[in-house]
Amino acid sequence: MDEKEKKQVPLRLSASLWKELVIWADDDFRSLNGQIEYLLNEAVKKRKKSTSKEDNSNNK
Numbered sequence: 383m384d385e386k387e388k389k390q391v392p393l394r395l396s397a398s399l400w401k402e403l404v405i406w407a408d409d410d411f412r413s414l415n416g417q418i419e420y421l422l423n424e425a426v427k428k429r430k431k432s433t434s435k436e437d438n439s440n441n442k
Contacts, residue, residue, distance in 0.1 A: 393418070 395403070400414075407417035 403417055404414055407414045410417060410420075412420060
């Protein structure tokens, strides 16, 4: 998949989560969609870091 290609994903959120995300997105000067994409990217980066640290500690 091309890095710049965007995929559409139907997403259902509770009203309370949607409201919190809208407030957070506004605070960060992002659209709601941009905020969700940012948060998912950060979660993937964090997961990759923790996975590589676990791999390194297991190889010692």
